[in-house]
Amino acid sequence: MAIFSQEIYKVVTIGLNALELSQASGKTPRNPVSEAHYLSAWVTKSLKQQSFDRSVVKTLMMWQQQGRSMGKNAQLKLNFECLAETFSGVVNAEGEEKHITHTTLQGFYAALEHDDWLITKEFEVNRKVTHFTDGQASLVVCSNQLQNAFDEQGELVKPLSLYVRGNIQPFIDLAFASGLLLFKVTDYKSKVKYHGEFVIYPANNGEHLPELPTRNL
Template sequence: MTTETYNQALLTLALAGIDAINTSASQHKAPRTPAQESHFLCNWMVESLKTKRFSKLVADDLTSWIRQARSQGAGAQLKRLLTCIADQYQQANDSAIATGAGLKNLLAELTEQNWVIITDTDIDAKLKLDSVGQSSLIISAKEFNQHIIDDNIVKPISMYIRGDENQVARLALAQGILLSQGNKKTTLIKHHKTYTLRPKNLHPSLCLLCINQY
């Protein structure tokens, strides 16, 4: 028996939500306003959570989105969020690029865009990088050299990033890679955030989404 992953549970939820709101919209003659769409999806999520329609793996996500919709209304942009999740997780699933090869392609592209890229230094203590304001991405040499085998990421890799995270997420997605959310608390490089890459993109929680392209 195959255990459902967080990615599978999240994608199932997102596709079901999109289908629900599209079906509802087709039953109304007049287009719905963003506020009406948010209200519909909030109620749909409340009912889904109450009936335990989806995996426990996404229960915290549902709870968080319901809270946002209740406090922000249309500002929560639930439809855009679900569309973003569905598109990006499906794109990563369908990618034929090995994750390790994709990471190397990502680093090459950022180098061309004048980012400071460092992968030849072991990072095992807190450091400060002087890069004269340039965007930068750092990976410990130990992880870069040992956590990629046969062009695949086989163990988690921490990336320390200072720069436009949406740009990195977008370029990574083009290589079939999903990044974790950034974390300031775990970083070892001053003024950088930690982002994690995982084997087969199997993150335990919602990845960093390229929201700006929707």
């Protein structure tokens, strides 16, 4: 089976290119309604023809349903563009995924601390725990999981949970600026009371759609 993140990047890139070609040929007008109709039909066609690996079928079906029920309000083009920009932001000049290392994570910690986040990574999170922060934005990482997530060369080789309490969008943006994509497990309830849970994966190869950073237009 193909890697989900690589395959979904291929999906949105091909979809946007197909839309652009259709518009350039005059077949699809450049307006939100026509673009939504085109991409919705393109997703349905891709499913029927099994154009992509089965790892992305559930996501394509979700987009198909959104396109049918919401029309232009599904914002498929915008979603495709944001995903394409997000994935392109975590690969190197050759289009290869960047490895996540201890250095990557340390840079992320430094950016968070600069924005007055409290970072706790000295304790195990192996059961439901309470972490008091007096209202300060908080990141908790299980010490045992952190130790086992990296190999001897300092490269992330296992998924790592980040327990988060605070303004999530700036957290996502700082992670992205540090070369990390975040994959949401829960907004609020997790092993750490009042903290949501997000996961970072080796080489940012998550198993579903990542959280999207703020778009710079």
